[in-house]
Amino acid sequence: MRYQRLSSGDQYRLIAVDGETAYDLTAVKPRLNGFGRLAAAADAVGVGVDEVAEGLTAEAPTVAPDALADGTLPVVPEEVWAAGVTYEISEAAREAESGMPEMYLDVYEAERPEIFFKATPSRTVGPGEAVGVRGDSAWNVPEPELGIVLYDGSTVGYTIGNDVSSRDIEGENPLYLPQAKIYDRCCSLGPCVASASEVGDPHELSMSMSITRDGEVRYDDRTSIGEMTRTCDELVEYWRAHDVVPELGVLLTGTSLVPDDDFTLRPDDEVTIAIERIGELTNPVVEV
Template sequence: MRLATVSVEGHAVCVAILNDGSKLDVLRAAQVLGKALDAGSMQQLIAGGEDTLGVLNSLVLSAEVGNLKDALVPDDAPFLAPIPSPRKNVFCVGRNYAEHIAEGERAQNQKIGVTEHPVFFTKPPTSIVAPEADILIFPSVSQAIDYEVELAVVIGKPGRNIAKADAYDHVYGYTILNDITARDIQRRHGGQYFKGKGLDGSCPLGPWIVTADAVSDPHSLSIGITVNGEQRQNGTTSDMIFDIPTLIASLSEGLTLEPGDVLATGTPSGVGYAMDPPQFLKGGDTVVCEISEIGTLRNTVRAV
């Protein structure tokens, strides 16, 4: 099942995407069928857990046979980020694909290597960008804006000190994230990640969440990105160094993960700063991220 947040007359509405691409307002659909559903936000849907997923599945089945036409929203209702305002910073993982590490070593002419444990950093909620919306770049602040397509995990069940064997029980679904990075700022601040990856408009997210049951294997997905139609990144999630259970287990050590938390899992090779010569984003560029079984996340770049 694909769940999204769209804008209808200026209001955020949670929808399920039907097989024909139409958008079902799940709260209105529940009211029509007399079902209890707390659907004021995607955060609430996720927090509802298995019971809420059961209701959502029944609504989609009813809509697919044409029983809920009055609960559809306009086809042109624009997508917002699936979780427009996360309660926490977005969790991210660095150096999780060997070829990406290797290209970084070549570009920086220094040994980086594989770390013993995952490298975590975060992006603030103010960095979130909706599908089809603008990636913001600030020429007076950075001249080296880069892209990184990533599979993002959405947490559904809370937990702390989660065992690897139990990790998938805590996964609600998956979405696409573009980890926009100001490389010069990242280097300027001693190589630490937060400032260079936390600028406003630096975290495109979406277009929807695909629930975990609808993804065959999160470690067998093709993952790639194009800039103005040129293929830049083209990899597979099977190349992750630390798999999703390891990431969840490591991140949750002494740290509670909550429903709606987002964890980006790293990026394959092909980033702009490692090209010869480097190819950074500029105003007017079109950036398209694609992950099989998830979908496509498209954004334009706007200089401000």
């Protein structure tokens, strides 16, 4: 199943989408108003999230398809982390932007992956909401990524993430990475959380990204997540090793879709990322 969180006044409702039918799970269990609570319920009884949801769909009212266009963040993780240099083209792009290119090649070939903190909930937006580009950066790019949704360190689903980045700030000095990655509206997630059962093997998924400006497509490309040099399980293992992980977290897995070096995002651009079996995440761009 795929899960969305819809706003209803000052409250939220958890919607489970099974095929073409959407069920309001919160109408059956009012406290079940977010994906995190569904994951907690599933963990408490030792089953998958779909199994808990399936036990409620017989009583749950259905939701009209047009209601699913709601731009609410589908999952509110306590922390968003990200992995870098997980694809060959990503490694090449990072080398091109940096004055110390050998550092990225070393990470690409090393046993230990790059894992870094990306965003808090206050810096993360949902589908249809604007992602931000820094006003003090001249080279800003979107980075489309598969997001692993984790409960207590275990994979419970997948989403789409946009790891917006200031490449000139990062390239100037690697110590500036937090400023290049972590700022207002630096990350988007959505449009849903697809359960691990819904997705199956994430390395079989295709991913695409398009960027439009003034109605014209300025970038359009696709890749396979199977091109990653790391596995999702490997990245999760390093993310949680020797650390206290949040109860509900998202780990972005890196990208291989990188616009040409002469491209930078501008306000009013629109970025659309699609991943097979999950959906499409679209965000306009603003300067922050």
